[in-house]
Amino acid sequence: TLFVSVLAGGGLIAVVALSMIMSIAIVVFAFMLLKWKKIGFWGIVGATVLNVILNSIYFFSVNSLLTSLISIIVLYAVLQIKKNNVKAWEHLK
Template sequence: MNQNYNYNKERHGCVTAWLVLIILGNSLTALLYLLANDRIRESAPDASPLMIYLLGLLALANAVFAGMLLQWKKIGFWGFTVTGICALIINININFGIVQSLIGLVGVGVLFAILQITKDGKSAWQNLE
């Protein structure tokens, strides 16, 4: 982009709301995984404490990546994609069902779709750097 061109990026309110929801939801999820490790292991007996902590760190990373998207950084989306793949692998290893394991990747698809919402003829995805 030409530095002399003064362009104020804008995103649709639904995109902003979704990113804020991702930040809040993943922050709460991370706290749950990190602080209630024993309770989570009761519902996932094949999960080691390390796996639960890793899932908590992935949720925390998702909150950070959503924050990056709010700052117009496309790397936030790619980070979100990587954490979704990592969570899929961990969930399969701790014997979660395939449907439950794929939910993270569905979330990536939903995020991508929401980033396509336009405001003034330009999508949030197009505005990402």
């Protein structure tokens, strides 16, 4: 598979392809989150973490790492906002 190819030193093209797949997955999970699915949040977190790991191995960038970490924190914080004493997180199924 593509992931095994990347781990086995499959080269830059395999890393870029897997990063693109992870980016598409993040968009899909974002749509799931808009439909109030909790798996959308966890999918975004998982895909972002995997993307950070791949980028750290091949293109280490502090900016990319910080941006990804901050985006997860902001998403979690937004889901903690209360309306009528009910958090958005509690609306997720």
